[in-house]
Amino acid sequence: MPQQRRAQLTRRAIVVAAAEEFDRAGYDAVPLSAILRRSGVTKGAFYFHFSSKEELALALVRLQAERWPRLQRAWLRRELDPLSIAVGMLNDAARLIEQDVVIRAGTQLARHRIAEDEESHELAWEPLLQDLLRRSAVSGLLRPGVDPMAVARVAYTAVVGASVVGCSEMGPGAAARMEEVWRVTLRGVASPEWLSNRRSR
Amino acid sequence: MPQQRRAQLTRRAIVVAAAEEFDRAGYDAVPLSAILRRSGVTKGAFYFHFSSKEELALALVRLQAERWPRLQRAWLRRELDPLSIAVGMLNDAARLIEQDVVIRAGTQLARHRIAEDEESHELAWEPLLQDLLRRSAVSGLLRPGVDPMAVARVAYTAVVGASVVGCSEMGPGAAARMEEVWRVTLRGVASPEWLSNRRSR
Known part of the structure; x- marks a missing residue:
C-alpha cells in the first residue's frame, strides 16, 4: 500500500x-x-x-460543514418543484445525521461551539428554506393565507429538533421524525393538488 | 442578615x-x-x-429537572380543553428556557449528558403530550384522519428545536418559534371550531 x-x-x-x-x-x-x-x-x-483533541474536534466540524453545501446543491439541481425540494432536502439532512456518525458528531460539536470553523461555506439553512417556500407560494403550491416565511422557520426549527431528539432519546430516529413533521404540517399548508400529486407518486 | x-x-x-x-x-x-x-x-x-465544577453542573441539572413537573402540573390543573393545555404548556416551557438562564443552562447540561440526575421526577414530555392529544381527538378537537400520536411527537420535536435554535441563532427566540410551530401546524390539525374559538379569545 x-x-x-x-x-x-x-x-x-x-x-x-x-x-x-x-x-x-x-x-x-x-x-x-x-x-x-x-x-x-x-x-x-x-x-x-x-496536535490535540481540540484539533480533532475542528476536523469533525469541518467535515460536516463541507457536507451540507453538497447536499443542498444536489437537491437544488433536481428537476422538482420548490416545495418538494425543501421537503426532500430536510428529510435527507435528517437521515444523514442519523446514519453518519462523523456528520452527527461534527454537527453536535459545532452546535455546542466546542470547535468553530471560521471559513464555513454552508448556505444558511433558514434563508435557503425561505427562498424555496417563497417560490412555492408564488407557484401556487401553498394554500391561500399561508405565510411561507413562517413555514420555512418551522421547518428549520423542526429539523434541528428532529436531529437532537432523534439521536438521543427513545422513539423514532431523526429521519422518521422529520418525515412526520412534514406529514403533519403539510396537511394545512400545501395545496390539495400538491398533496394529491405527492400521494400518487 | x-x-x-x-x-x-x-x-x-x-x-x-x-x-x-x-x-x-x-x-x-x-x-x-x-x-x-x-x-x-x-x-x-x-x-x-x-466541591467542584461538576457538582455545580449537577445542581443546575437538578434545578431544571425540578422546574418542569411544576410547570406541567400547573397546566394540567387548569380548566382548559386538552389541546389548549398542550399548546399552552409547550409555549410556556419555551418561554421559560428563553428567559431563565439557570433553566436554560441546566437543560443544556442535561441534554449534553455533562451531569445526570438519577432521581429526576420529570414527567416525560412525549407521553404526556400523547395523552393530551389522544384526549383532544376523543373530544373532537382534531380534524378527522389526524393521528394524535404523530402530532404529539411533532410538538415535542418542535419544542426541542425551538429551544436549541431560539437560544443560539439569529431570528425569533424559543417562545416565538414554538408559537409559530403551533400556528402553522394547527391549521391542518385542529378542528375548525377549536381554531375559531381560539381566534375569538
Whole structure:
C-alpha cells in the first residue's frame, strides 16, 4: 500500500473513532486514550495527524460543514418543484445525521461551539428554506393565507429538533421524525393538488 | 442578615454566575475562576457550597429537572380543553428556557449528558403530550384522519428545536418559534371550531 494511502486510512480511522466516542459519551468525557484504543492507532501516529483533541474536534466540524453545501446543491439541481425540494432536502439532512456518525458528531460539536470553523461555506439553512417556500407560494403550491416565511422557520426549527431528539432519546430516529413533521404540517399548508400529486407518486 | 440567609444568597449567586458563563461559552470552556469572578464569591466560599465544577453542573441539572413537573402540573390543573393545555404548556416551557438562564443552562447540561440526575421526577414530555392529544381527538378537537400520536411527537420535536435554535441563532427566540410551530401546524390539525374559538379569545 502506498504510504500516502496508508496515512489517509489512519487519519480516517482516528476521525471515525473520535466521532463514535464523542457521540457516545460527549466530547468532554472522552480522553485521548479512548480514541487511540478504539482506532487502534499509536500515540505517535495520532500526533502525526493531529496536535490535540481540540484539533480533532475542528476536523469533525469541518467535515460536516463541507457536507451540507453538497447536499443542498444536489437537491437544488433536481428537476422538482420548490416545495418538494425543501421537503426532500430536510428529510435527507435528517437521515444523514442519523446514519453518519462523523456528520452527527461534527454537527453536535459545532452546535455546542466546542470547535468553530471560521471559513464555513454552508448556505444558511433558514434563508435557503425561505427562498424555496417563497417560490412555492408564488407557484401556487401553498394554500391561500399561508405565510411561507413562517413555514420555512418551522421547518428549520423542526429539523434541528428532529436531529437532537432523534439521536438521543427513545422513539423514532431523526429521519422518521422529520418525515412526520412534514406529514403533519403539510396537511394545512400545501395545496390539495400538491398533496394529491405527492400521494400518487 | 442571618447567616443561613446569607449562605443561600451566596449559593444562588454562584449558580446564576455559572449558568451565565456556561450559557455564554459552553461548560467545557469555562474555568472555575470565571465563575468566581462573575459571582464575586471567594474560592473559600465557593468550596463551602460546591466541591467542584461538576457538582455545580449537577445542581443546575437538578434545578431544571425540578422546574418542569411544576410547570406541567400547573397546566394540567387548569380548566382548559386538552389541546389548549398542550399548546399552552409547550409555549410556556419555551418561554421559560428563553428567559431563565439557570433553566436554560441546566437543560443544556442535561441534554449534553455533562451531569445526570438519577432521581429526576420529570414527567416525560412525549407521553404526556400523547395523552393530551389522544384526549383532544376523543373530544373532537382534531380534524378527522389526524393521528394524535404523530402530532404529539411533532410538538415535542418542535419544542426541542425551538429551544436549541431560539437560544443560539439569529431570528425569533424559543417562545416565538414554538408559537409559530403551533400556528402553522394547527391549521391542518385542529378542528375548525377549536381554531375559531381560539381566534375569538
